[in-house]
Amino acid sequence: MTTENLAERLTLYGTAPDTEIAALVKETGLERVVAALVDEVLFRCDDPVNTTPVDIALEVGHGEETHRTVLRMSRGEPIRVIGGDDPSVVIRRHLQFALTDLVRRLYGPLHAQHSGDFTDVFLPDRPDDLSRLRDILDSTHQAGGTLLSGCTAQAPGLGALSVRYGSDKWASFHWYTQHYENHFAKYRDRPVRILEIGIGGYADDLGGPSLKMWKRYFHRGMVFGLDLFDKSALDQSRLRALTGDQGDPTALRELAAEHGPFDIVIDDGSHENEHVRVSFDALFPYVRPGGLYVIEDLQTSYWPRFGGTSGPVTAPDTSVGLLKRLLDDIHYAEFDPKPDEPRTITQSEVIGVHTYHNIAFVEKGVNGETSIPAWMDDEAWKALGAITPEEGREEAQSR
Ligand SMILES: C[S@@+](CC[C@H](N)C(=O)[O-])C[C@H]1O[C@@H](n2cnc3c(N)ncnc32)[C@H](O)[C@@H]1O
Known part of the structure; x- marks a missing residue:
């Protein structure tokens, strides 16, 4: 061994x-x-x-x-x-x-x-x-x-760990750790596998602050990082730094097949809108049911130099556009009429999209809830005592 x-x-x-x-x-x-x-x-x-x-x-x-x-x-x-x-x-x-x-x-x-x-x-x-x-x-x-x-599994909060290891996830450029704390707390006691795209440091510096933060926070976790530049000098127990381009879906699938499935994937890489979509499409299938896919730095959806939209309403090919589409996908059961094509993976497996300023958490599970039965027509609702909004207004005025 x-x-x-x-x-x-x-x-x-x-x-x-x-x-x-x-x-x-x-x-x-x-x-x-x-x-x-x-x-x-x-x-x-x-x-x-x-x-x-x-x-x-x-x-x-x-x-x-x-x-x-x-x-x-x-x-x-x-x-x-x-x-x-x-x-x-x-x-x-x-x-x-x-x-x-x-x-x-x-x-x-x-x-x-x-x-x-x-x-x-x-x-x-x-x-x-x-x-x-x-x-x-x-x-x-x-x-x-x-x-x-x-000699303990207890750790300081993620804000303090971010400062301790020098990540910018709190108290510098971003205020993400409060949201991470809320969404990650339930995974802390589990032997999770976590992949973060973007190790930090770019070409000149070894980086790795957030990987160390995750390793400390998830005391039973295996932490993988992916970066365009070779940062394998960071390798230590429970932490592996992989090299690859998040814009290359074949490479992403290969690494996920070897090291996944993952409980959590975090995209903190190039923040190019196209890369965010390519990575999500390639890696979401390798997130375990019950897991999370996190996308940081949504601000680039509004920055044309990163492939974002100029103006207040983002286009479908941006990161925020992807999240808006996922909101529709969650409501697949309500589509009327249903599309002819088979249900997509996100229509079947996205069960929650939690979006905050510049960061989103996509929850994976079984999107199996059905709509209210189609036979619940006006007559059926009336049988339950329901009234239409118009009838409601008339009733209220008559009192
Ligand atoms: C913002 S830093 C990551 C910071 C780190 N996650 C943290 O919180 O401390 C972004 C990293 O993404 C890497 N990167 C840029 N383009 C990439 C790509 N196409 N594929 C993989 N990594 C990329 C950069 O080399 C850089 O190290």
Whole structure:
């Protein structure tokens, strides 16, 4: 099993019984499982704030075995895994977890209670220099807090994550995260697969802020990004950066067949109106029923340089034009007369279109509700006591 496959498999063990977790360890080896968990913890950790360096050991026990990883934390520096105990570091702390408890913390339900599921060895040795005791205690506290911030499925809100990773989805060019929060909350506990078109950074910069934000938010998710430029240097556990052109429907279908189906697809790529339509047509079939297709930056529907319409009423070939057509498609059951052609995929499978300023969420499902039966004519309505609007007005005036 590759490291990437192990990381993906672990996301499925958040509610597994001890026996299944033990079987995974037997198959893979404790060291590899712990390495994957530490990798995940380090990704989730807040930045260290302790001013005096702290070596904090994460000890993960399973049966008779314990695996120990020593982490060096110091404000302004990335957390480092160090080879072992370093006598020059005065502050030590050990957090000891049972492997099963750590797996449940990372991949279990978001609101599960975890307390008393680890042992904390706080500063095992009396510091020599008591004049620095306040700072030593503060730094020990802070480093423990940093490590525990990584040992949980709970995450800050998407606004804060957007700022933390440097995405423009909130508090700069856009105000999208409030809408994402509303629409994505129900998927958070699930092992979702998510594809975002547009990784960021264009040709010069590696980008990837929103992919990291999704990885942190969806603690059991597999996150895929697609960009015109090669950003595979971003690859890490639960995150893959694919290269391709969203204007090429064949390439899109191929990648979706290999990595999909997806629970969520987000289009934050070129924002060319034609690309938005091509991508939607190619990828909507690969969204799972119950999933979402999100289109960002609808403003380009009004910008001719992106293929948008000049003026207040958008043409059908724009992104907003696509959404207006989907609103009609949802009402297929009401069409009178019905078209001769077979029902399209969007007429059968779009069940909701939620549009906000510059962003839309298209819901996929079974658009199977029928209309009111055709035999419900005026006579039938009268039998139920209904009156026509004209009769209603006359009745109201006569009172
Ligand atoms: C707005 S940025 C994405 C920002 C990122 N999603 C975030 O929220 O941080 C747009 C990205 O789309 C990529 N892009 C532009 N045209 C594309 C195309 N035809 N196919 C795929 N990606 C494209 C650009 O290289 C750029 O990195």
